[in-house]
Structures are given as structure tokens and as C-alpha cells.
Amino acid sequence: MTQPDVTVVIGAYEAMPYLVECLASVEAQTIDPGRVEVIAVDDGSTDGTGEYLREFADRAPMSVTVLRQENSGGPSGPRNVGLGKAAGRYVFFLDADDRLGPEALERMVAMADRAGTDVVLGRVEGVNRSAPKSMWGRTLERTDVFSSNIMFTLSAQKLFRRELLDRHGIRFDESLFTGEDALFTMEAYLRADGVSVIADHTCYYLVGRDDGKHVTKSGGYVLRFDSARALMNLIADLVPEGPRRDRLMVRPFTITLLPQFGPRFLKDSDEVRRHKLSLAQPLMDVHWTEGVAARLKVEERLRLHLVAEQRLELLTELLEFVRTKQQAPAVLGRRGRRVHLAYPHFRDRTAGIPDSVYLASPREARTVPGYREGGARSVLRRAARKARRVLTPSRRTTPDGSAAAA
Template sequence: MTVETQPDVSVIIGAYEAMPYLVECLASVEAQTIDPARMEVIAVDDGSTDGTGEYLEEFAARVPMPVTVIRQDNSGGPSGPRNVGLDKAAGRYVFFLDADDRLGPEALERMVAMADRNGTDVVLGRVEGINRVPPKSMWGKSLDRTDVHSSNIKFTLSAQKLFRRALLDRHGMRFDESLWTGEDALFTMEAYLRADGVSVLADYTCYYLVGREDGKHVTKSGGYTLRFDSARALMRLIADMVPAGARRDSLMVRPFLITLLPQFGPKFLKDAEDVRRHKLELAKPLMDAYWTPEVARRLRVHERLRLHLVARQRADLLVDVVEFVKAKKQAAAVLERRGTRLYLVYPHFRSAAAGVPDHVYLAEPREARAFDGYREAAANSFLRRALRKVRRMLPSAGFGTAAA
């Protein structure tokens, strides 16, 4: 394939039982403002029985851009179809589009232009939700060039991004077909870490994340053990690629907060005793290996407290905390050291029997600022104290201020 004939972007669609959502998905592809000659579509029907494959073939027959339809037996998850599509892709970039979601009309044109303009390997386009809640913290402003350490992009690890294909091929990157959930998080985090720059396009909605009314969505399926598999894989990737220290700890917040902690939320109260024990057993090696004071410091008090109790394998204490959080009660505040230190009184605070250290309940400034009476200690408070001490000593040293 010559440079003249190579498409700019390959849109890869893995589809399974996607009707009727596929209709609007493909309509959004057809409506793209990018020249049809600059794109290709590779659609993989993963053993559907609802007419998905037939509709893909009808689409391929009538649209101006080249469309390849591959029909295969069901693989059981999204990784297989995505890898099949990736192996067939010819574009300079690839974009993974879920068959029940939609693109904004200018999405591909804008994202390709942004990657070309900035020489970046990954582009995140703004996401909005339809009957689903999308990630939000990374869309404050567009960023021509950033990385996973300098922004909030670690909190959007879905695969619906623009990736430079040369990056993926250079590192042999593919979706892990042994994972039944969280495979996109693993793939995207690796791409972030390997990328020569990431762009964020925040001023145009590129992607519409659609919640299916039938509830059939991969993130809602599977047992709890799959979530631990996902957390384990992501933590190992981060540990393998980022040296121990503040940067690694900052990235570890994501799997602890998004993947692991929900297993010790309200659903934990409904779990049978053997399931509770099993969850704690599955969490233990992860807590032992990756739970550090710096990770803990970056969480809110109730998040930190729950994970501290998971690390200590204290299901009995954990239940009390989860019930408190589920009830949406406001924890009382205890102010000490002239208001510069604030503790939140969640269950077992300063209980001798529980033995949870005070620092677990200590609110960091970003959380403590919401409470009346809290005074944030100045970063240079040590220097100020030292200067005051020097000033007190000046008269006794004979440095008076009287005129000579």
C-alpha cells in the first residue's frame, strides 16, 4: 500500500448482538466529515444471531468508504474482535468504536488533525453519556500534549481513543484475551506509558457512550473474581513499567479506587461470609505488594479507611464502615492543632479495640477545606516559625533598633 492510498484512520468495530444500537452507530460513521477516502472500517461480527452481521454487510455495500466485514464464531469477549480488526488495519491511526456507541460528526477529522499537528501517539476526544455516566475529570480544557503523569487521563482507560498504529505495532500491543473485563484499561494504560505524547480534545464531543436499555454491557457482566483479575493485571503493568516512587503510586490510585474498592462497597454487605473471605484473600497480595502510604494519602478518608481494613483483613470492622458510607452519613469533624489538622469520625475512630491509627482518619487539605474552622497550614510554616524564633532572639543578641 502506497502513502497515497493508505487511509488516515481505521475504525475498528467489534459487534455482538448489537441491534438495534448498531444502526445509529454506523450512521455516525457514515456521517463523519473526514473524506471517506481517508478512512476505512473494519467490522468484526462476533457470532451474533440478531442480524448484526447482515446489517454490517448491507452497510459495507452502500457506503463510500472501504468496509471490511469479518464474521466469526463468538469469542466470548471484546478483546478477540478488536485484535482481529487490529491485525487487518491499514490506517496510520486506529479508533476502536463500540457497536452500541456513536461518534460526533467531526470526531475523526478533529482527532487525526490533532495527532498530526502535535505529533502525539494517543488522542482522547471528549466523551458524553447517553443513559450512562462518562468520565469527567479530564475534560477541563484541551491539551495539545500531555502525559499520564501530568493530567487526569488515567481515569479514562476505555479503548475509545485514537491510537497511532505504529506505536501499537512497534511494541506488539494487543488486547489481553485472557481478561474478561478490564482488558481495555490494560491496553490503554500501556499506550499512555509508551506514547510520545497524548493529546486531549475537550472542546468538541467526539464520542457518545450509550447505556443499553437491555442492560447488556460488558462492564456489567461477570463475577467478582474477574474484577480482581483486572486489578491484578493493571497493577502489575504499572509496577513493571514505572519505577517505585511517587509516579507509580499516583497511577496505582486508579486500580485501587476504580477496580478494587467497589468490591468493598455496598455490595459487600450482601455478600455471603465465604464470599467476603474470598474477596479479602484475593485482595491481600495486591495490598501487600502495592498499597503504600503515598497511595493512601491520595484517597479520601472513607476510601483510605476501607482499603486499610482490607489490608488488615478486618471484615468485621469493614462492615461497619461500609454501612456508614452506604447510609450517606456526614462524618463529624474533629479539629486539632489550632484548626490545621482535621480528622473525620468514621466508625472505629480512636477505638482502642479496633486499633486503627489516627492518620487513617486524617483528611488531606483537598477534603478538609469543605469544613468550617479548618485552616490550611502554609507550606512554609516551618520557615515562618524559624523566622519568629530568630526575631525573638535578636534583642538579646544586642541588635537593638534604637537610633545610634
């Protein structure tokens, strides 16, 4: 039997009626059906999901295997079961309530074969829900997690070279009930020999369920801290200290941890607030660095600084300010080349927060009237202009009115 090019792994739990369009999108793929196998794992559904999968297997033009198991409580188990049975050169994880775009598999496999990369990201669009956007600026045949925005899409719906996953034993962590795909995908990015991005063709539709049961919306706040801890530890294990690690740490700090100390924090009981701070403290102690802080917006940096310092009262006051959607006044210094954003407690001696926490990034500062961009590049430009003045001969006027070098 010829090895399939791609195995589509579908973990399905109570997926009706969304499963109908999901499987239709698989059946409509333009890639030769002989190059595809589908492994669908019914995770203990009771709504007809299993029956519909078996009907699909009977009529589908490609090889379809349907497995049934007792409910595992999360997406990791079914995905691992499907991955363990996969025979394809590549594996694609398709959620049962989402759907593939036209030509998705054909384009992604062709990209991986042409570029020799281990992971391929196909453009994602949201249907009744948001989808990541910052990584789709242009198609990239070969990039990596340090020189692109792919770290901001860590969902599992990507094409992975199966040999990469098997060689490193990359599997979904079944102890996590949220963020398990972020851990899996980040490890694949870091171990991959190149990543490709297809930005000019929608390969995946992320569908928002009307019943609100999408897995990423479930789980309490403790699970979010578990997810942040796991991702931070993975990054620290695989990337040496320095700017590259700091850059990747921005992802778990801003996407996973920071929302726990956003507007919802004001609605939490005092007990929950203190519990969240206690859960965050070991993460801040180990992974919060100046390099990470410098990459954040002032308001984000200030929030996390107060979390690191366990300043509950000041954090609450800051969030009340943010909730009113007030603009923090800009304070210019160094002849307009430095901007501080005066959020609450700026230069308040009692609070004792360093000015550096309020220092605007160049992107934030450029929106402030009167700001003059400084930094190393500006210094070099000024030095170059001075050198040209010194090296260029001055001109003087001769008695006949012509110019001559001095």
C-alpha cells in the first residue's frame, strides 16, 4: 500500500451538526483521495457524532478510519490516539466543528515539499469568532518562530511533518485541559527545520459554535495558569536566556497570563484576586525579565510589574483607570526624544514604581505630538551628517562671482 501524503486527524465530541460541514470540506479537497487518509476519533459522543462518522467512512473517496473511546475530557487524548495511528508523511489536525478551505491540503503539502519545511501554516479566517491576523502579511516559504509572528498562532490546526513529531516524541499533554495545543505547536516550531506560511489563500475556517461549547472557551482560571506555566517552562528549557527567549515569553505573558489581571479581575472576589496573585508569583519570579518587559506596551508592563510586586491595591486602582478608557497623559523628556505615559502612580514616591515601567516604546511614542525619535539610529544619522560637513570642502566666492573650494 502506498504511503499517504497526509493524515487528517479529527477528534470529535458532541460535534453535530457542525461535523456535517467539516467532513464535507474534507471530501471536497482537490488533492488526490489516494494521497489522504482520515483518522476520526469519537470521544464518547452521544449526539450522533459517531454514527455520522461511520456513514462518512462508508461513502468517502479516501481511506477513513473511525475509532471510538470513552470520553477523555479534553482534545489531547483523541489527537494523540489519531497521531499514533497516522501513516501519512504529514499530519493535519482538524477540529470537528471547523472546516478546511478549498485546496487547503493540496497547497500545504505542496508548500512543505517545495520548501522542505516541517510545519506549514495556512491562512485562517474566523466564522462567528475571531481569528489570528498578524502572521498573514505575506506568504513565506521558509521562516522560523524568532523572525515572524507565528508565535501568536499556536493552535494545532497546521500541517506537521510526522517524522519531526515522532523523532522528538512531540505529543499533546493530556494533563492540560486548555493550552495543550500551544505547548505542542511551540515545541514543533522550535524543533522544526523551517516553517512555511501560506498567507494568500484561506486554508482553514475557525467556526464559533452557537452553543458556546468550543473548547478554548471552557475551563476555570487555574487552568490558564497551568497553561502559562507549561508554555513558559517549555520555552525556558529549549531557548537559552537572552533576547530570543524574551521575545517568545511575550506570548504566554500577554496572551495567557495578562487577561487574568484585566477587567475581569475587578469582578473577582478578594479571595480569588489573592489566589491569582499567588499563582502568578512563581511565574513572575522565574520568567519575568527586563527584556520581556521592554517588549510590552506601558499599560501591559505596568500591570505585570504590579503583579510581580504583589501590589494588589495599586493593581486594582490601575484597572479602574483602564476600565474608564482614559488616555494616560504623555510626559516628554530629553528634548522630546523620550516619552513616559503617566498612568496612575507615575512618579508617586509612596508607590515607588520606577520611571522605566512607564517608558513608552517607539511605536507608542510616535503617536505623541512633539516626540522626536531618538535611539542608536538617530545618533548614527547625526554623526554621519557631521562627518559629511567636515569632509566636504567649504565654498567661497571668487572675484568673478564663481565658486571655488576653500
